[in-house]
Amino acid sequence: MTTHQRDSKTPDPRPPNSNDPRVGKAFRAMKDLGISPEVFKPVLKNLLKLYEWNWELIEEDNYQTLIDAIFDSSDDKKSIAKGPTSSSMNTNIHKKRRQDARADDDNEPIANLIRPGARSDTSNSLVHRKIKFYNVDDITRGTEKIKIPLINEIGLEPPKFRYIPQNIPYQDAYVPFSLARIGDEGCCLKCSGDCLSARVPCACSRETGGEFAYTSEGLLRDDFLSACISMNCEPQSHHFFYCQDCPLEKAKNVHNPEPCKGHVLRKFIKECWRKCGCTMDCGNRVVQRGPTRKLQVFSTEGKGWAVRSVEYLPKGSFICEYVGEILTNTELYERNKQSRKNERHTYPVYLDSDWGSEQVLKDEEALCLDGTYFGNVARFINHRCHDSNLIEIPVEVETPDHHYYHIAFFTKRDIDPYEELTWDYGIDFADVDHPIKAFECHCGSSYCRDEKRKATAGGGIKKKDLGIKRNVHGSSSSR
Numbered sequence: 001m002t003t004h005q006r007d008s009k010t011p012d013p014r015p016p017n018s019n020d021p022r023v024g025k026a027f028r029a030m031k032d033l034g035i036s037p038e039v040f041k042p043v044l045k046n047l048l049k050l051y052e053w054n055w056e057l058i059e060e061d062n063y064q065t066l067i068d069a070i071f072d073s074s075d076d077k078k079s080i081a082k083g084p085t086s087s088s089m090n091t092n093i094h095k096k097r098r099q100d101a102r103a104d105d106d107n108e109p110i111a112n113l114i115r116p117g118a119r120s121d122t123s124n125s126l127v128h129r130k131i132k133f134y135n136v137d138d139i140t141r142g143t144e145k146i147k148i149p150l151i152n153e154i155g156l157e158p159p160k161f162r163y164i165p166q167n168i169p170y171q172d173a174y175v176p177f178s179l180a181r182i183g184d185e186g187c188c189l190k191c192s193g194d195c196l197s198a199r200v201p202c203a204c205s206r207e208t209g210g211e212f213a214y215t216s217e218g219l220l221r222d223d224f225l226s227a228c229i230s231m232n233c234e235p236q237s238h239h240f241f242y243c244q245d246c247p248l249e250k251a252k253n254v255h256n257p258e259p260c261k262g263h264v265l266r267k268f269i270k271e272c273w274r275k276c277g278c279t280m281d282c283g284n285r286v287v288q289r290g291p292t293r294k295l296q297v298f299s300t301e302g303k304g305w306a307v308r309s310v311e312y313l314p315k316g317s318f319i320c321e322y323v324g325e326i327l328t329n330t331e332l333y334e335r336n337k338q339s340r341k342n343e344r345h346t347y348p349v350y351l352d353s354d355w356g357s358e359q360v361l362k363d364e365e366a367l368c369l370d371g372t373y374f375g376n377v378a379r380f381i382n383h384r385c386h387d388s389n390l391i392e393i394p395v396e397v398e399t400p401d402h403h404y405y406h407i408a409f410f411t412k413r414d415i416d417p418y419e420e421l422t423w424d425y426g427i428d429f430a431d432v433d434h435p436i437k438a439f440e441c442h443c444g445s446s447y448c449r450d451e452k453r454k455a456t457a458g459g460g461i462k463k464k465d466l467g468i469k470r471n472v473h474g475s476s477s478s479r
């Protein structure tokens, strides 16, 4: 699944060579900061010698030591400031330093929900560090297998929420899991070990046409991902389902709802689960194992908090689920009314991917996820119009009843370290009837729908737009 790495605690007697994956990783991280190989290679070589080939010290805190050493060498020589990449390099290094340079006195508790994690600089005395480290080293409070730090580069107000690694019903949501609901033909009772290596794909691959959605490397299969992307980004008329009594239209006007504008039908992944005979390491259990990538929450100008990965992510990588409280649509309407009064922001996702397969549920039955007060890292993923680098895919795990399922984010393409992770919320920025006012979009995409709307004659507002999905309801930002 990931490139093999030598245990970085074991001193490596060999000098670095360009085939070493650790050199490649360092190269990519430095490239991202605009640092050319000519500049970083000699510094890396010296540092490795100094640390007796201990890569752990080089790699820790996203190569902070290496960056410090490059910075110090550039301060000394001033010569690299003449190079063509020097100004961007210095800007980026300064940016990177700022991102990690939150002094102790910036360690405000994150709404008493995230423990501040000030770090003392005792890890190595060989490099004189002039900076302090960021203030929260794990927003998950140990509830995930990985730590997810929060990097406050610009002094944003701490997010107020409680991290939960799995969805939890708020109150009325009826989420029935039972072994009895899973028929024997709906799971792989007789499998053992890893279903992906079985000669014939088991029953759990039926949802994805008799082939598993995942490769043995734990990535989404290319053809499956492409089909999901094209259904999501360029849906054809046959990809839409039109319901009789549309809950989204009722949310806009309960007494006189307009006809349904259409819901995009989605492809599901089905993962093996408890009733199956395979092990937890089975390749058809990716989302249920939780996030494994090196993610960070960081502050942005204009969009609040955001998410990125500090490691390279190949196309089809699972990033995280959208986790929140499970609400009925009725509870969500109530909450939205309240949040408008309290100026709180909600980030709900409708569990509406299975339109057409069963009767549309009533509002007091239909479910959505709200990550506002209780959520996971996904609540920080910002919107980008059309060319976002993540796609959300519905995943069936505990129940074959698609009344409830998981929403999982996967990469649509290869992603470089430190690139912001984004998904298209599906907002129609021109929809003035929507119960939650859309934010002013700063996604920066050349396909930005908000920019296009503003550019049309006087920012003219249209009322109807066929086939608009609106999964997350962004509220106007107070930032």
Ligand SMILES: C[S@@+](CC[C@H](N)C(=O)[O-])C[C@H]1O[C@@H](n2cnc3c(N)ncnc32)[C@H](O)[C@@H]1O
Pocket: 159, 302, 303, 304, 305, 306, 345, 347, 378, 379, 380, 381, 382, 383, 384, 439, 440, 441, 442, 443, 472, 473, 474, 475, 476, 477, 478
């Ligand atoms: C799901 S949250 C994402 C995390 C959020 N940035 C935060 O700080 O908590 C959605 C909110 O983020 C902000 N946001 C997301 N994408 C944005 C964009 N492209 N432009 C401006 N604001 C955005 C909006 O305030 C929106 O209501």
